[in-house]
Amino acid sequence: MKENVAANVPTNDLVGLESPELTVVAKLEPDGPGVEREPVMDADLVDMQSEMWLNGCLRKGYPDSQMAEMPMRLLPIFKDGEGRRCAGFQLEARNPGGETTSSQFGIQSLGHVAGRASRRLLSTGVLKPNELYYYEVIAEQGDGAVDRRPMTEPPGAASFTLKAKPQPLVYLTMSLPRLLERASAVGPVDGWCPVFYTVDAFTKAERFSRRGAMMDPPIESGGVLLGPICSCPETGEFFVVVNDALELAEAEQNSFSLEYSSETWGRILAAVRARQAHRANRADRIVGQCHGHNFLPPHDDQRCDECDQRLTCTMTSVFVSAQDLLWSRSVFARQPWTFCHIFGLNARAQEVHGIFGFRGGQLVERGFHLIADFEPEQ
Numbered sequence: 001m002k003e004n005v006a007a008n009v010p011t012n013d014l015v016g017l018e019s020p021e022l023t024v025v026a027k028l029e030p031d032g033p034g035v036e037r038e039p040v041m042d043a044d045l046v047d048m049q050s051e052m053w054l055n056g057c058l059r060k061g062y063p064d065s066q067m068a069e070m071p072m073r074l075l076p077i078f079k080d081g082e083g084r085r086c087a088g089f090q091l092e093a094r095n096p097g098g099e100t101t102s103s104q105f106g107i108q109s110l111g112h113v114a115g116r117a118s119r120r121l122l123s124t125g126v127l128k129p130n131e132l133y134y135y136e137v138i139a140e141q142g143d144g145a146v147d148r149r150p151m152t153e154p155p156g157a158a159s160f161t162l163k164a165k166p167q168p169l170v171y172l173t174m175s176l177p178r179l180l181e182r183a184s185a186v187g188p189v190d191g192w193c194p195v196f197y198t199v200d201a202f203t204k205a206e207r208f209s210r211r212g213a214m215m216d217p218p219i220e221s222g223g224v225l226l227g228p229i230c231s232c233p234e235t236g237e238f239f240v241v242v243n244d245a246l247e248l249a250e251a252e253q254n255s256f257s258l259e260y261s262s263e264t265w266g267r268i269l270a271a272v273r274a275r276q277a278h279r280a281n282r283a284d285r286i287v288g289q290c291h292g293h294n295f296l297p298p299h300d301d302q303r304c305d306e307c308d309q310r311l312t313c314t315m316t317s318v319f320v321s322a323q324d325l326l327w328s329r330s331v332f333a334r335q336p337w338t339f340c341h342i343f344g345l346n347a348r349a350q351e352v353h354g355i356f357g358f359r360g361g362q363l364v365e366r367g368f369h370l371i372a373d374f375e376p377e378q
Contacts, residue, residue, distance in 0.1 A: 058231070290342070
């Protein structure tokens with residue numbers, strides 16, 4: 001086992017390249033005129049930039065490079081013959097080894113930006129509650145038709161500047177091939193940053209998540225997932241190991257939501273700091289969260305005509321809600337290796353589960369590996 005906390009400053013020739021500015025235009029009809037505009041701020045791209053950092057740097061054998069030190073260029077992907085209208089955009093970056101990485105993102109990754117525009121439309125009555133709205137993304141060049149700066153400060157307001165100083169990652173150096181030799185895959189794992197669960201941690205996560213099913217009516221329950229982030233010196237791959245789970249206490253639990261209270265966070269952070277105080281656990285951190293959708297899927301009374309003939313039921317309550325996505329973006333910003341594990345039911349009331357990681361700016365279902373135990377000292 002080796003702990004690494006060193007920082008590395010990369011150089012690349014993408015620094016200083018101008019990127020076009022993106023604007024989200026909200027509409028009331030698919031082909032109607034725009035009724036509200038919302039600029040895409042730098043902070044709106046954090047999820048996508050984090051993915052680039054994970055896939056282009058951390059997973060390429062450069063775990064000491066920080067996201068802020070990996071400048072990126074944004075390139076719009078225009079719809080054919082439609083001027084400035086975009087089908088999406090591409091991010092391009094270069095890691096310290098000189099390798100260029102690029103990824104494409106659809107306009108769905110900017111849905112949270114469109115949400116800001118919709119809230120203004122709701123406040124003015126232009127958009128009614130639960131009414132559908134539509135949006136498109138346009139790219140603007142030149143003198144900046146879109147102002148991406150914060151709103152102007154009121155006269156006489158004090159002015160100051162904050163400069164973030166990110167901490168280098170604390171991670172373990174471990175052999176990935178050796179872990180894979182004794183691991184079994186659950187679900188699709190190809191192309192993803194590997195996630196390993198010990199059997200004990202998985203059992204705890206499921207127990208904490210399904211505990212709410214015993215209430216009447218059932219409620220959401222869950223916990224946070226702990227373990228180290230790791231880098232493999234043989235393959236350069238970056239991966240996560242979940243070796244424990246903490247149950248949420250004093251959280252606001254409802255049938256369709258689970259909210260962390262200040263007392264809950266206090267307990268969690270105290271437990272994490274206590275673990276990190278031991279040298280063998282210095283790399284341990286919160287690497288994800290789990291919770292139970294302890295309810296039958298929507299329209300569970302509308303079973304398929306072929307239900308009895310099907311081997312498995314695909315209608316489940318295992319899905320990422322808008323609250324799940326917002327929570328993950330808020331709590332796990334700049335931590336692209338984290339994931340959300342949801343335990344639910346299918347229309348036959350059978351227990352099912354799935355984990356979701358960030359891809360394309362969205363939480364997408366993925367697989368993981370199960371191992372009997374994890375002993376980093378060995």
